[in-house]
Amino acid sequence: MTRHLFSLALLTGLCACSTTPTSLPPAPVPASAIPAAASEPAATAVITPPPVSTPVTVSPLTPPGSKAALTDSQARALLNRLLPQGIADRQGWNNDILSAFTALKLPYRADNFCAVAAVIEQESSWQGDPTVPNLPAIVWGKIGERANKYLVPLPVVKAALLKTSPNGKSYKTRIDSLRTEREMNLLFEDMAAEAGKLGLPLNMKNPIRTGGPMQVSVEFAEAHVKIWPYPYQTGSSIRNEVFTRRGGVYFGSAILLQYPAPYQDMRYRFADFNAGRYSSRNAAFQAALSQLSGRKLALDGDLLSYSGKQASGSSYRALLELKTKLEMTQSEIERDLQQEKNSVFAQSELYRKLFVLADKQAGKPLPRERIPQIDLHSPKISRKLTTQWFADKVNVRYQACMARQ
Numbered sequence: 001m002t003r004h005l006f007s008l009a010l011l012t013g014l015c016a017c018s019t020t021p022t023s024l025p026p027a028p029v030p031a032s033a034i035p036a037a038a039s040e041p042a043a044t045a046v047i048t049p050p051p052v053s054t055p056v057t058v059s060p061l062t063p064p065g066s067k068a069a070l071t072d073s074q075a076r077a078l079l080n081r082l083l084p085q086g087i088a089d090r091q092g093w094n095n096d097i098l099s100a101f102t103a104l105k106l107p108y109r110a111d112n113f114c115a116v117a118a119v120i121e122q123e124s125s126w127q128g129d130p131t132v133p134n135l136p137a138i139v140w141g142k143i144g145e146r147a148n149k150y151l152v153p154l155p156v157v158k159a160a161l162l163k164t165s166p167n168g169k170s171y172k173t174r175i176d177s178l179r180t181e182r183e184m185n186l187l188f189e190d191m192a193a194e195a196g197k198l199g200l201p202l203n204m205k206n207p208i209r210t211g212g213p214m215q216v217s218v219e220f221a222e223a224h225v226k227i228w229p230y231p232y233q234t235g236s237s238i239r240n241e242v243f244t245r246r247g248g249v250y251f252g253s254a255i256l257l258q259y260p261a262p263y264q265d266m267r268y269r270f271a272d273f274n275a276g277r278y279s280s281r282n283a284a285f286q287a288a289l290s291q292l293s294g295r296k297l298a299l300d301g302d303l304l305s306y307s308g309k310q311a312s313g314s315s316y317r318a319l320l321e322l323k324t325k326l327e328m329t330q331s332e333i334e335r336d337l338q339q340e341k342n343s344v345f346a347q348s349e350l351y352r353k354l355f356v357l358a359d360k361q362a363g364k365p366l367p368r369e370r371i372p373q374i375d376l377h378s379p380k381i382s383r384k385l386t387t388q389w390f391a392d393k394v395n396v397r398y399q400a401c402m403a404r405q
Contacts, residue, residue, distance in 0.1 A: 082114055093120075116257070119214050140154075165191075212247060255273065262368065274374075278343070283370040289358070297314050
């Protein structure tokens with residue numbers, strides 16, 4: 001999760017301005033991609049993360065207990081047992097998952113393998129380049145919306161897009177025949193490169209933010225390669241790698257597993273994948289804050305937002321009202337909230353003092369993890385979906401995978 005999917009970009013059409021980038025938590029990492037079930041359209045959480053600029057750092061997971069690490073051949077055999085029967089190119093998926101784990105230094109364990117497998121199955125039904133139903137209509141609809149904002153009739157746009165594109169077909173023909181996210185990404189890459197030649201007063205910047213079999217954020221991938229070496233030779237760009245099976249599996253495994261999380265239940269990692277790193281921990285913090293302050297707060301995992309350069313947000317304001325009880329100054333509260341996307345926030349003075357007071361008031365230890373309460377939206381869905389729904393759906397697939405050990 002990444003709360004940013006390509007569907008968020010489609011909601012804005014061919015946007016003349018970029019959306020606020022999701023801040024990247026300590027990596028192995030904004031927020032996400034937003035996942036979709038195999039039988040459901042992709043969904044996007046409508047939450048704006050605070051502009052925290054903490055640099056990304058990577059910490060490989062440490063295997064629990066004292067079990068000896070599996071050899072490559074043992075890991076390959078285990079993974080082969082765990083993968084569902086009947087998927088196309090089973091050996092290719094095995095190779096790409098194992099290669100990703102090796103490069104990212106993730107432990108070869110059934111729970112880790114099954115976590116990745118469950119997200120792949122939920123997001124793409126084991127399609128390396130997922131198809132999207134009615135994709136041409138979706139793209140034309142959003143292009144039309146954007147053109148309307150510029151007072152350009154859609155027939156004029158379609159006439160301009162009759163121009164031959166770099167692959168020899170017209171842009172209009174390519175849009176009319178779109179089937180997959182990768183095709184759409186390549187189309188918009190070409191349109192952006194040739195925007196001037198098209199003669200349209202529209203910004204043709206590529207609006208697609210996520211893709212691949214695990215719906216990974218392009219922004220995350222481009223940040224991750226700056227602090228952790230990408231193991232494959234790239235044909236063109238990291239953006240395009242996200243839309244390949246190997247790249248999608250690699251970056252999806254990284255954002256899901258390559259960070260230290262305090263969770264005993266994998267569901268909270270699935271929720272974080274959907275809503276952003278540490279959102280489950282932060283939602284529990286918000287629940288404790290709500291109980292202590294008596295204020296109704298959105299349990300979305302975002303503790304700090306900004307209005308201009310000023311810190312704001314309902315959680316922030318509730319904390320300021322409690323600063324006397326917390327025995328902290330406003331600057332100290334802001335200092336610790338700046339770490340909300342990092343593992344160290346759980347060791348901060350603010351986190352510790354808040355839970356001491358909340359636990360005392362409740363007369364028992366309050367939960368330190370909670371599924372964020374976020375509604376998901378996309379032009380491709382017609383019913384209410386939430387982060388809770390996503391985490392539960394992926395967890396069902398995860399449990400089925402674990403039963404195949």
